[in-house]
Amino acid sequence: MATGIQERRIERLIDTCYADLELPALSGEVLRRLPGILPIEATFLAAVDPATLLFTSVVAQEPLAGVGPLFLDNEFGREDVNKFSALARGPDAVMSLDRATLGRRSDSARYREIMAGLGLGDELRAALIAGRDCWGVLCLHRGDADAGFSDQDLAVLKRIAPHLAEGLRRGVIQDTITRNGPDTPGAPGVIVLDRDLALVSISPDAERWLARLPDPKVQGLPWPVYSVAARLTWSRDVQGTAAPDRQGPVRLRTCDGHWLALHATRLRGPEDDQICVIVEPAPATAIGSLLLAAHGLTPAQNRVAALVLQGCSTREIMDRLHVSAYTVQEHLTAVFARFGVASRRELIAAILSSAQR
Numbered sequence: 001m002a003t004g005i006q007e008r009r010i011e012r013l014i015d016t017c018y019a020d021l022e023l024p025a026l027s028g029e030v031l032r033r034l035p036g037i038l039p040i041e042a043t044f045l046a047a048v049d050p051a052t053l054l055f056t057s058v059v060a061q062e063p064l065a066g067v068g069p070l071f072l073d074n075e076f077g078r079e080d081v082n083k084f085s086a087l088a089r090g091p092d093a094v095m096s097l098d099r100a101t102l103g104r105r106s107d108s109a110r111y112r113e114i115m116a117g118l119g120l121g122d123e124l125r126a127a128l129i130a131g132r133d134c135w136g137v138l139c140l141h142r143g144d145a146d147a148g149f150s151d152q153d154l155a156v157l158k159r160i161a162p163h164l165a166e167g168l169r170r171g172v173i174q175d176t177i178t179r180n181g182p183d184t185p186g187a188p189g190v191i192v193l194d195r196d197l198a199l200v201s202i203s204p205d206a207e208r209w210l211a212r213l214p215d216p217k218v219q220g221l222p223w224p225v226y227s228v229a230a231r232l233t234w235s236r237d238v239q240g241t242a243a244p245d246r247q248g249p250v251r252l253r254t255c256d257g258h259w260l261a262l263h264a265t266r267l268r269g270p271e272d273d274q275i276c277v278i279v280e281p282a283p284a285t286a287i288g289s290l291l292l293a294a295h296g297l298t299p300a301q302n303r304v305a306a307l308v309l310q311g312c313s314t315r316e317i318m319d320r321l322h323v324s325a326y327t328v329q330e331h332l333t334a335v336f337a338r339f340g341v342a343s344r345r346e347l348i349a350a351i352l353s354s355a356q357r
Helices: 004-017 021-034 065-077 084-089 111-116 152-176 204-213 223-234 286-294 299-309 314-321 327-338 344-355
Strands: 044-048 055-060 094-095 120-130 135-141 189-193 197-204 247-255 259-267 273-283
Touching: 004 021, 004 152, 021 044, 021 084, 021 152, 021 197, 055 223, 055 247, 065 111, 084 120, 084 135, 094 152, 094 189, 111 120, 111 259, 120 152, 120 204, 135 152, 135 247, 152 286, 189 314, 197 273, 204 273, 223 259, 247 286, 286 299, 286 344, 299 314, 299 327, 299 344, 314 327
Parallel strands: none
Antiparallel strands: 044 055, 044 135, 094 120, 120 135, 189 197, 189 273, 247 259, 259 273
């Protein structure tokens, strides 16, 4: 049961999530307020692309900031418990390491190989889910002691997590409304990494795009760039099938408001394989699908709206979705209300103008 002071702090944090803050401001407020609510030593907070669960922005407090490669190796390339992807897709979106290991945190490779050396003990992780989609992940750390996070701590974070997710979801919309990107889209950029994800070469266009992405960095690369390469490099199929040759796209905003898409692909050569990350202006269709998800449409509304963006007529939507004209119009009316528009043309214009900002 939360105390009076703790309850007021929780309510203030929840109110912050509905203040329509842009992502950097929201992240700053969350990191500032959480230590007054829960007993924590360090915090990791990341927004993710809901389609891939790859990071689009990261805030990592010390001592976490300097060990990004180790955590990503554990997250993408090792068997372990309490992974963000498992929380996002499983029945429990919030879980502590001690509970996931039944009190034997040393069973976790993440604890043995990373956290213990940093003086950290139990961790409390959350997949931040609003509606059907995961919009971010949160990891809270305590000092390395026998006592970990309590049942009350878990209950508090379970209460807060959906509101944090809502704040991140709203942040996607708010960023799109308030930011204005460059007038010209620019050319795609190419980044080549070796098998250890060290930089081999980078094109001038990629350098210009990366200069527009916010800190922090991992091995000199912005977190989203390193993460999409790491996922591809360390991806494993538990059934032993071949690893994928491509990863992404990851959709994210630059500091000046332009939408980018990141893709990673494998390069085959006579010597060691390499990883190529392509950084390019995101196509309107990719941003359209993200904005439809961010506006909280139902699955049926999303399907209809996506076909509208493809230029389908009512008859074509009826044939493809096997629904009546009345159902199509009912879903469209709800979509128009979400976007504050009155017609298909206005909906398409709203999506395209957002993608071109």
